[in-house]
Amino acid sequence: MDYLKKKLEPMLNLIEKLVNIDSGSTNKVGVDKIGKILIEEYKQMDFTIEVKENKEFGNNILIKHKEAMKPEILLIAHMDTVFPIGTAAERPFTIKNGLAFGPGVADMKASQVTLLYAMKYLYEKKDAAMKNVIIILNSDEEIGSPTSRELIEEISKNVKYALVMEPARKDGSIVSSRRGGGRYTLHVHGRSAHSGVAPEEGRSAIEELAYKTIKLNHLTDHEQGISVSVGIVEGGDAVNMIPDSATGYVDVRVESDEQSLEIAKKIESICSVPDVPGTTIDLEGGITRPPMEPDEKNQKLLEIVKEVGNSFGLIVTDSHTGGGSDASFPSHLGVATIDGVGPIGGKLHNEGEYLEIDSLTERCFLLAETVSKLSESN
Template identity: 35%
Template sequence: MPEQPTTYAQQYLPLFQSYQEEYLHRLTTLVNIDSGSGQIDGITQIMSYLEQWLTELGCTVTLIANDLFGPNLVARRTGKGNTRILLVGHVDTVYGPDATRTRPFSVQNGIAYGPGVIDMKCGVVMCLYALRALIESGFEDYGELCIVFNNDEEVGSPGSAPLLRDLAPQVDVGLVLESSRNPEIVTHARKGADKYVLEVRGVSAHSGAEPHKGRSAVVELAHKILAIQNLHTLFPGVTFNVTRLSSTEPLNIVPDIARCHISVRAHTDESLNRAAAAMEQIVAGNTVPDTVSTLTRARGRRPYRATPEVMELVHMAQIEGTAFGWQIVSEGKGGVSDANILMAAGVPALDSLGPVGGGMHNLSLEYLKLASVSLRGSLLTGLIRRISLSKFTGREPSS
């Protein structure tokens, strides 16, 4: 039988189990701070805690101000090796003010609940303990560990994307700490996303006295929305999601302006461009005479694809997973993350390395399986060690 490769993850499990009480206390603290995207006071408070905890671990910590979303955090710890590893997480949530009053942190039967508990404050706190486990085990054979906690991932990382792109030339590998639905699943690809605004201009008229003189922008927009929805049948794997409808509001006027927003997602840039061309064809014509439509495209995160370098990271995660009897598989996902930004900047990235849970973006349902934290934290720590001693440095793990 072939010799089984050495794994490191199991060495860190006792350490993570010893951290459990403190981990839970810190997670409670962060979850009970409202930090929806743009809630600057809450974001700032969370970053202050993280700055303190990372400084205690010997990191050099920098807070980078942002007027719209609060600070971003960059922490660095220098090692004695060569590989430079970037770990990325976000502290913002999708929830509005007072979410913590509506649904404060709680634990029932080993399941933790609360706003942002799985997306992704659990991964942010777990990252701290992966670093602590490396320090306490005496492992320093990395070149540098760089940690970025950003403030605006849930709205597309508009302020933090330039920061990640600036850091990209300084690192070799990216590890993104989004959660997973299963301990044996990681993410090797994500769809890219484009955003559109579709606006229709018609002709206003009195809706009672002379409606025949009007040209309803709302009716024309409705035709176009249905046509766009029907594109799903022509472009398998591409999603078209229409949201945020608005129009001229007075009930006694035929509406002369109507608009909607559209999110389009696909696994390749080619598919996104084909979808754009199809939508332009729809917009070019009209069903209601004398209406004119315009479509404005905003390029979002680019698709994150499973390159050979990414699959090598998957393979290393699979080796470390055998420490717990796991058969780790990787998958592509429709949701986007900061891994898309890293990949577009040329950094091979592996995603969904955080703890296990679900119910994301639903305040009543969001949950974390607490038992997964020690196991997935040990997996992450073992993976960092394996990467540090891997082909990225020209050194293979010793048996």
Template identity: 35%
Template sequence: MVNSALNDINDYLESKQDDALAFLEEIVNIDSFTYDKEGVNRVGEVIRRQLDAANIPYEVRKNEDFGDHIIATVKGKKEGKILLMGHQDTPHPQGTTKNRPFQIEGNLLRGPGVSDMKSGLVSMIHAAVAVREFAQDELCDIEILFTPEEEIGSPISRAVIEERAKDALAVFNLEAARPDGSVVTARKGSAHLKIEIEGKAAHSGAFIEDGISANDELALKMNKIKQLMDLEAGVTINFGKIEGGISNNVVSPHATATIHIGFWRREDFEGLYSQIQWIVDTSFVPGTKSTLSGGIGILPMEKHEGVTKLYETVQYAAKGLALPITEQRTKGAADAGFTASLGIPTICGMGAVGGKWHAVDEYMELDTFLPRMKLLANSIVIVAQDTLKE
């Protein structure tokens, strides 16, 4: 029965490919910069229209500073649920789509967010509908979560993701497949820190000895912190935005710097953080006072037994589709880290193949759109069946 259902699901998705492309074009052509709440919600309006047309019930959770969360549910006949996740926002500011609208260049689709990750949003809905139509009696619930601010580390979505994932049998995150077609079984985590330093202003010519330079203190701290970076262990440190001083002839009374940290294991960050805290607490320029704020944005997706087992299921589904699938770990952080850190079987990169994310030449490979949609739908059915057998 399962094989018959999978064939029906695949045929159905093939019949809906043009609809899926039209849906994708519509949302790619909407600017949805993370901080553009209205833009993100315009994408959400199209998503809700698609859900309404498919008779999929959903809940909208409004947020004060960012776009809305949308939580849709395709009901199954069995206990449990499988969670599908995707983000509606992009890092591209308002006006980007006017200059770079959706377009097809041979086998490449172009446009801001086309593979990171608006194509994934389309795939989640179409795969869930296909599964409901042909395998509902044998399935648990399928929940579809659309988040508004992943591109800045999901500061409000983390709690929602952990809430919705805590009782999930499996999680599929619809970030794009890697350029070689791999799914992702491990990802780095990321942290965002800020150092603020107070000194004392003084005339830098006549009374320089009366001043206490926050800029000098920051420079010394930056040098020491940068020495903590360990590329061999995959721990990266980047100073992003640096500000300080009033004018050229005034000893700087204030300085700030932001830091981005990437790491494979949470314990690596925790050890690094304690060293950074010591450096911040130590005054190398006497009289300066410094504070450190911030912390982990997105947790690392560490490969555990549940991830390994779910990857084997995806491989099995791919084999039935004659679709070669490999795995890799990738440096970029994503929401899959939150669910994997709860011990829940999680696979990321289930979307269509793409690359050059955040760049002007971002792309998605058209001939992978339908096969990856089938892979998602087939994997959902097989996961549900295998789980129910246990």
């Protein structure tokens, strides 16, 4: 690990540069600025770059070595964060007591640098494994990967393994399974009327949405890993009017494909029949991320990662998480997938988001050696 330990300072300098650029999912200028910086780094190692242009969101970037023939390992790292424009100026990159702070420092500016320096390590070693990888830097993971999902699934059809650069959990564990999930929007239509003059003529959209909120929330079964939550409701124009419109926004989390189908049917059934006569509902959305289940292929890859860690004294543990990520897409297509292979971080998406600096070099080494191990028979 000596090479990587010597590179800690330039790694931190690059993380600082990236953290101090706002790159929220809807900030195309900022995301593309991150992309341009990383593109120049990869070009120095004989990687070819293919930019997938987007008009609304940042461009997605496909990277592979100029001599790559049929790369078997997909590496995915997103460039976007959840933070609005101005956050980087308010809370710029700082270091204190062995931790680095700043918007997106762990999720996933540091992971981008970890991936880059793993490739630099392989490049300096002249390890042929770098010809066995194909890298996707995507621009919209934090909002469900609307433009990059198709690219991820297209590449996934031709690889054996996928390593996703989400940060390791705060206890150091990598992610071996994730819940799937989706979003629904209920547009409820009623009939307006003055609540004092002719309330009987009205049909309350808010009342109808209230019935649906209770029924949908009751689909939750924590023991089975199912969560359905109406998180935002909107409606009404005036307190003295029967509201003729209301909107509800629903978050869904599931553990398995079977649950995805079952919950989708139940939500559609609930919303198909009004509880308040004279109201109607337009239902939009669905399950947008399949679950990443701990199947046989994923477990075998997990064991390889643990073996690589053991080879240099790092005990790798794994955990399940309810949050979604791009790991769900290759896993759902039958690709052996592991997530959370970035450095250790915590308080993600919050003001106190942090990176454990000491984990940078060890996780970079773990990633590089895992890529090398997976490429031995290539």
